[in-house]
Amino acid sequence: MARAIEVCPVEVAIAVLGGAWKMTAVKQLIERTHRFGELRRAVGPVTPRVLTRQLRELETDGIVTRTVYAEVPPRVEYSLTERGRTLEPIVAALDAWGADYLDADGMTGRASGSDPGAVGE
Amino acid sequence: MARAIEVCPVEVAIAVLGGAWKMTAVKQLIERTHRFGELRRAVGPVTPRVLTRQLRELETDGIVTRTVYAEVPPRVEYSLTERGRTLEPIVAALDAWGADYLDADGMTGRASGSDPGAVGE
DNA sequence: CGGAATCCATTTGGATACTG
DNA sequence: CAGTATCCAAATGGATTCCG
Numbered sequence: 001m002a003r004a005i006e007v008c009p010v011e012v013a014i015a016v017l018g019g020a021w022k023m024t025a026v027k028q029l030i031e032r033t034h035r036f037g038e039l040r041r042a043v044g045p046v047t048p049r050v051l052t053r054q055l056r057e058l059e060t061d062g063i064v065t066r067t068v069y070a071e072v073p074p075r076v077e078y079s080l081t082e083r084g085r086t087l088e089p090i091v092a093a094l095d096a097w098g099a100d101y102l103d104a105d106g107m108t109g110r111a112s113g114s115d116p117g118a119v120g121e
Numbered sequence: 122m123a124r125a126i127e128v129c130p131v132e133v134a135i136a137v138l139g140g141a142w143k144m145t146a147v148k149q150l151i152e153r154t155h156r157f158g159e160l161r162r163a164v165g166p167v168t169p170r171v172l173t174r175q176l177r178e179l180e181t182d183g184i185v186t187r188t189v190y191a192e193v194p195p196r197v198e199y200s201l202t203e204r205g206r207t208l209e210p211i212v213a214a215l216d217a218w219g220a221d222y223l224d225a226d227g228m229t230g231r232a233s234g235s236d237p238g239a240v241g242e
Numbered sequence: 243c244g245g246a247a248t249c250c251a252t253t254t255g256g257a258t259a260c261t262g
Numbered sequence: 263c264a265g266t267a268t269c270c271a272a273a274t275g276g277a278t279t280c281c282g
Contacts, residue, residue, distance in 0.1 A: 001141030007165040009219030010144040010212060018139040020122030023131040036264055044128040048265060050255060073263045090214050091131060097211060098130030157244055168276060169245060194243045
């Protein structure tokens with residue numbers, strides 16, 4: 001969607017946040033720092049390979065920080081950057097909108113399932 | 122990203138809004154109803170095939186309405202539904218965040234280009 | 243005018259197995 | 263523990279051409 005990015009700022013936001021599990025990861029990191037395996041369990045049934053890539057992209061985009069501790073067993077912690085923190089209200093809004101969307105679900109039948117969770121819980 | 126959707130509401134929002142040009146189209150429709158060609162020009166260098174698909178998906182998801190006028194030459198108008206209207210603040214927030222992201226650009230080098238446009242302009 | 247049809251390249255997410 | 267390597271399937275975006 002490179003072409004769209006050069007035309008409209010909203011597409012930039014979507015480009016940065018639009019991956020599978022990305023927003024869920026950010027949502028978890030809003031609450032507190034997580035280490036990899038911990039974050040993985042919190043996010044859902046995501047494979048390590050995929051989660052790693054999402055996190056690396058978020059890191060590249062300046063949303064999360066990756067801290068490696070030279071210990072054994074290895075420990076890697078992920079946390080939000082200042083820029084990542086600016087996503088808080090957006091994540092909350094999207095989360096609420098998504099929940100409402102699922103809730104009001106009387107529609108054509110995309111999306112189903114439920115999760116009453118909210119950001120500030 | 123079907124798996125993620127069943128776990129977290131924010132992913133639902135991303136799933137609905139995450140296509141190329143989708144948010145840009147919604148952003149245009151917030152201001153007023155557009156007919157196809159008009160919307161196409163307003164959105165950017167998008168091919169009819171792609172824009173049509175994006176709009177159909179938004180229609181399926183209850184975000185936009187497609188009205189066909191039995192005239193010649195044919196006229197098709199797109200507008201936001203009530204549910205689509207609830208995206209206004211989110212679009213505005215994403216737009217502002219994206220613009221700020223581009224603006225503060227001291228980053229690694231994804232996204233470049235500019236567009237000072239905002240929703241309420 | 244507003245698409246639909248066809249075809250194609252890339253990107254994306256995922257399963258599985260292995261490693262420092 | 264926190265990945266990486268390899269391979270794969272599906273979805274996504276796009277170019278081009280044609281139609282009612």
